[in-house]
Amino acid sequence: MKNVGALQITTPSEREIAMIRSFDAPRHLVYEAYTQPELVKRWLGGGGDFGGWSFEVCEIDLQVGGKYRYVWRNVNGQEMGMGGVYLEIVPAERIVNTEVFDQAWYDGEAEATVEFVEKDGKTTVTQTMRYASQEVRDAILKSPMETGVAASYDKLEEVLASSLAEAKP
Numbered sequence: 001m002k003n004v005g006a007l008q009i010t011t012p013s014e015r016e017i018a019m020i021r022s023f024d025a026p027r028h029l030v031y032e033a034y035t036q037p038e039l040v041k042r043w044l045g046g047g048g049d050f051g052g053w054s055f056e057v058c059e060i061d062l063q064v065g066g067k068y069r070y071v072w073r074n075v076n077g078q079e080m081g082m083g084g085v086y087l088e089i090v091p092a093e094r095i096v097n098t099e100v101f102d103q104a105w106y107d108g109e110a111e112a113t114v115e116f117v118e119k120d121g122k123t124t125v126t127q128t129m130r131y132a133s134q135e136v137r138d139a140i141l142k143s144p145m146e147t148g149v150a151a152s153y154d155k156l157e158e159v160l161a162s163s164l165a166e167a168k169p
Helices: 027-035 037-046 134-142 145-167
Strands: 002-004 007-010 016-023 053-060 067-074 079-090 094-101 110-119 122-130
Touching (some): 016 134, 027 122, 037 067, 053 079
Antiparallel strands (some): 002 007, 007 016, 016 122, 067 079, 110 122
């Protein structure tokens, strides 16, 4: 297990990476932050402007068979896009979807499973990515993926705190 700030990273199998982070927010709010485009744009990829990249497209058709599409653009106009299809949705509990980048930086398609577990008002998110092979998984582990995920989750923590503050009378 590896810790990056509050983020824990494990390898549950030879093809998987699990990323685990707890948030001081109820499960329904964390789920909303994962599924509502206006909230996703505030945190995914750092939210707003992140290292010269801005989050330009965030489309979510949250239903089994529905698609999602994300596109980031840097100051030079270069784009990084990705998307996939929702395979399973259990509201506020579990989302399973495929993941494919427009300019593939790893071989094959990945499958992401995100689980939301609440205990005592805190929600633990476990995102497990399953890749086409152990070689792909190992290459991703050597990439700066951890830093990006940790930064995005730090931004999500801020978004959730803001949402909780807005909800209080």
